[in-house]
Amino acid sequence: MRKLLRIILPIGLVALSIMIVIGLANRAKSQRPEQKEETDPAMLVEVIPVERVSLNLSVFSQGSVRPRTETTVVAEVSGKIVEVSPHFVAGGFFRKDEVLLQIDPSDYEAALKRAEANLASRKAQYADQKARSEQAMKDWINLGRQGEPSDLTLRKPQLAEALANVQAAEAELQKAQRDLQRTKIKGSYDGLVRSKQADVGQYVAPGTPVAVTFAIDTAEVRLPLTATDLSFLDLPSVTNSSDTSLPPVTLRSETAGMSGEWAGQIIRTEGVIDEKSRVTYAVAQVVDPYGVLGLSQQDELRMGTFVRAEIKGRRVDDVVMLPRSYLNSDNTVMIANSNNELEIRPVAVIRAEPRRVYIGGGIESGERVVTTQLDAPIAGSRLTIRGEEETAPDAEAETVEAQASSGDEHRTGDHMAH
Secondary structure, three states, X not given: OHHHHHHHHHHHHHHHHHHHHHHHHHHHHHHXXXXXXXXXXXXXXXXXXXXXXXXXXXXXXXXXXXXXXXXXXXXXXXXXEEEEOOOOOOOOEEOOOOEEEEEOOHHHHHHHHHHHHHHHHHHHHHHHHHHHHHHHHHHHHHOOOOOXXXXXXXXXXXXXXXXXXXXXXXXXXXXXXXXXXXXXXXOOOOEEEEEEOOOOOOEEOOOOEEEEEEEOOEEEEEEEEOHHHHOOOOOOOOOOOOOOXXXXXXXXXXXXXXXXXXXXXXXXXXXXXXXXXXXXXXXXXXXOOOOOOOOOOOOOOOOOOEEEEEEEEEEEEEEEEEEHHHOOOOOEEEEEOOOOEEEEEEOEEEEEOOOEEEEEEOOOOOOEEEOOOOOOXXXXXXXXXXXXXXXXXXXXXXXXXXXXXXXXHHHHHHHHHO
């Protein structure tokens, strides 16, 4: 009997183990969720709707502010400087005809008096010769002489010499007056002293530089423009002085963390193409850059300031404007179509700027441009638009609920069996 048990008992244990394993496998199989067909996941992206508009294109350039008129002031007479204006300092503003320097006028006042005295003497000599000539004519008539008297009889050579002496004396007087006036060096315009090269007590000779000044009524900026830039602008004609088309320009600058903005106009082009850079220079003008003449309410714009210019260009109609980063290098943009699928669409670029791009064709109003950067965009890829709500399908929800109910039933049956 024991021998029989030794044989039957192991076989029974093995059979029981097999049955337990099969039962557990069937139970696990019954609880395994239904496998879904695998699909490619949708990419989460952001989009912006576009609109076709009409606008004026802008052309960008840059340059430095410079004065319209700059002058090296020199002495026209010699002498010692005896007085200077308090405005005659580097950076000092002065008005037109204001006396900046006074050269010692003593010698020139004396020269003026000598010229006046000489002129008076010459006029007296001329009057004497004229009286003698008239008396000679009377004597000729009173003596009853026939014919015309000779020039020598009428003292015409002496009269002509006296008249020439008067004219020479008048010229000397005018020169003496001008020399005296030139002892006062005046401003030729409302301006600013850039640099001072002479001061009180210094002796100057004709031609000695005493200062460098510039006018402050207007400032100018030379702006280089390429041939492409010129195609988007209506600039003043070089040959037609009556051309009144003056494109507005906005100048901007940042210095030491401070930013400024000024309004101006393109007043002319220089009419030549630079042989090295192949650019044409347009000149922008800003009125009353320092704001001291009361002609402008803008902030101070100092000479030498480096500015960036935005020139108002020609008007274009029915275009789409996008940030430059949304345009691919091959002139395509990514579109999310009505089925939320990715399209890579070629577009017609009218103008590309550093920050913006203007598109003429290839995209319509209301279409959505993908703004998210994709590493490897593939046309036809499924997209999920950020901000749009996603709802799980009803069938999937029912499957999840059925699985939960099935698990509860199995757990209740096990408990009752125990």
